[in-house]
Amino acid sequence: MKLKFLAIAAALTLSVSAMAQNNGGISPEMMQQMKKSFDVNNPTDKALRSILVNNNPAKLALNFENAGKFDSHFSNKVNTSAITDQKSSGRCWMFTGLNVLRNKAIRKFNMPANFQFSQAYLFFYDQLEKSNLFLQACIDTYKKPMTDQEVDWLFQNPLSDGGTFTGVSNLVSKYGLVPADIMPETYNTNNTSGITGLVKMKLREDGLELREMAAQKGMKPEKLQTRKTEMLGTIYRMLALTFGEPPAEFTWSQKNAKGETVSTETYTPMSFYEKYAKQDFSTYYMVMNDPSREYYKIYEIQYDRHVYDGDNWKYVNLPMDKIAPMCIASIKDSTMMYFSCDVGKFLNSEKGFSDPDNYDYGSLLGTTFGMDKKQRVMTHASGSSHAMTLCAVDLDKDGNPLKWMVENSWSNTWGYQGCLIMTNNWFNEYMFRVVIEEKYMPADVKALFNQKPIQLPAWDPMFQPEE
Numbered sequence: 436m437k438l439k440f441l442a443i444a445a446a447l448t449l450s451v452s453a454m455a456q457n458n459g460g461i462s463p464e465m466m467q468q469m470k471k472s473f474d475v476n477n478p479t480d481k482a483l484r485s486i487l488v489n490n491n492p493a494k495l496a497l498n499f500e501n502a503g504k505f506d507s508h509f510s511n512k513v514n515t516s517a518i519t520d521q522k523s524s525g526r527c528w529m530f531t532g533l534n535v536l537r538n539k540a541i542r543k544f545n546m547p548a549n550f551q552f553s554q555a556y557l558f559f560y561d562q563l564e565k566s567n568l569f570l571q572a573c574i575d576t577y578k579k580p581m582t583d584q585e586v587d588w589l590f591q592n593p594l595s596d597g598g599t600f601t602g603v604s605n606l607v608s609k610y611g612l613v614p615a616d617i618m619p620e621t622y623n624t625n626n627t628s629g630i631t632g633l634v635k636m637k638l639r640e641d642g643l644e645l646r647e648m649a650a651q652k653g654m655k656p657e658k659l660q661t662r663k664t665e666m667l668g669t670i671y672r673m674l675a676l677t678f679g680e681p682p683a684e685f686t687w688s689q690k691n692a693k694g695e696t697v698s699t700e701t702y703t704p705m706s707f708y709e710k711y712a713k714q715d716f717s718t719y720y721m722v723m724n725d726p727s728r729e730y731y732k733i734y735e736i737q738y739d740r741h742v743y744d745g746d747n748w749k750y751v752n753l754p755m756d757k758i759a760p761m762c763i764a765s766i767k768d769s770t771m772m773y774f775s776c777d778v779g780k781f782l783n784s785e786k787g788f789s790d791p792d793n794y795d796y797g798s799l800l801g802t803t804f805g806m807d808k809k810q811r812v813m814t815h816a817s818g819s820s821h822a823m824t825l826c827a828v829d830l831d832k833d834g835n836p837l838k839w840m841v842e843n844s845w846s847n848t849w850g851y852q853g854c855l856i857m858t859n860n861w862f863n864e865y866m867f868r869v870v871i872e873e874k875y876m877p878a879d880v881k882a883l884f885n886q887k888p889i890q891l892p893a894w895d896p897m898f899q900p901e902e
Contacts, residue, residue: 518853522625525902532603597900602741611704735888787850
């Protein structure tokens with residue numbers, strides 16, 4: 436009888452093993468094979484384990500042979516202003532866009548290098564407008580079930596503090612600007628997660644109510660708009676309590692680079708913008724390098740806007756050898772650019788230096804990491820995560836780029852004097868978006884924007900807003 440039970444047990448073991456193998460599970464045989472990859476009795480494996488269990492792999496993989504490549508000399512550089520600090524917020528897109536505008540204002544009006552436009556002012560309207568965008572979208576999609584992918588995406592993403600340059604252009608054109616000292620930062624503009632979470636909770640509640648109202652027989656659009664306005668009034672109050680209320684009018688003294696008062700006038704936000712930062716935003720074009728999609732096509736992403744009655748983000752997808760010359764032309768003409776990238780990849784934050792050779796994880800872990808840019812995008816291994824201001828390029832004797840530099844918004848104590856230096860190899864691999872002014876764009880590239888855009892859904896991987 437005992438032998439019979441042993442035979443049954445052995446059969447069951449074989450059966451379970453075969454089932455795991457057939458169903459894609461890990462069988463005992465597979466486990467034994469995997470165990471051979473690590474030999475605890477091997478001195479090298481034993482030493483590596485002792486080191487790695489107690490240390491950050493990035494520290495250990497730092498490539499000593501690459502240390503000598505760091506160089507802060509640039510052949511072409513735009514004179515930049517004082518470094519800004521977005522603190523614990525996802526407003527890099529706003530800081531970057533406003534840094535482009537303020538650099539022009541400082542040069543044109545000979546203002547102090549530390550002059551800034553108020554990020555808190557524009558952020559107030561960004562959050563209010565995005566709230567309206569969500570609530571109106573709930574009305575527009577009320578006939579679709581909650582399980583519909585578009586509706587589900589909306590309720591997953593009712594609000595964020597991230598964005599793109601399109602948001603800067605739409606918000607500034609609609610609400611104007613004020614100086615930073617007229618509407619300064621608050622705890623909640625510098626630390627956005629708390630209040631943003633509360634507003635999102637309220638928006639989801641309101642969105643459900645609007646869907647239910649819209650589904651009622653005979654419901655008039657006017658009544659829906661009245662209720663939506665009441666809801667937005669609550670959001671306005673939440674923002675005013677935590678950000679401060681934006682000024683309708685203010686008196687401000689302009690100073691020159693020496694700190695001397697040049698003029699004192701009373702402005703509205705729009706008249707201030709008209710005087711100090713007026714732009715024809717129709718002459719700004721976003722270009723992108725996404726090798727997972729067809730080049731020389733225009734793409735537009737649904738809901739990728741900050742204002743309901745504004746513009747979705749549109750971009751032309753180009754190979755890097757088309758993008759780099761436009762960036763070089765802009766820098767040579769002392770014009771900074773909105774730029775975004777996958778900032779964390781191979782970043783040495785202590786030096787403020789990015790290069791694919793900064794870290795040798797393969798040698799440390801005994802493997803390879805061989806995906807190219809297209810494969811990384813397709814598998815969600817890489818994408819645009821942070822916006823900064825492109826301000827310098829170092830060219831060789833033939834005019835080819837060796838390295839680039841961006842002005843960051845993480846304070847002047849971060850990286851290289853508040854900036855990030857990247858090799859051209861890293862630029863090609865991890866740069867995604869840049870906004871180019873029309874005058875630096877070849878006619879053949881500009882002509883591409885006459886195409887009808889290819890529409891992409893809001894949940895497309897390229898929707899990731901810069902933070």
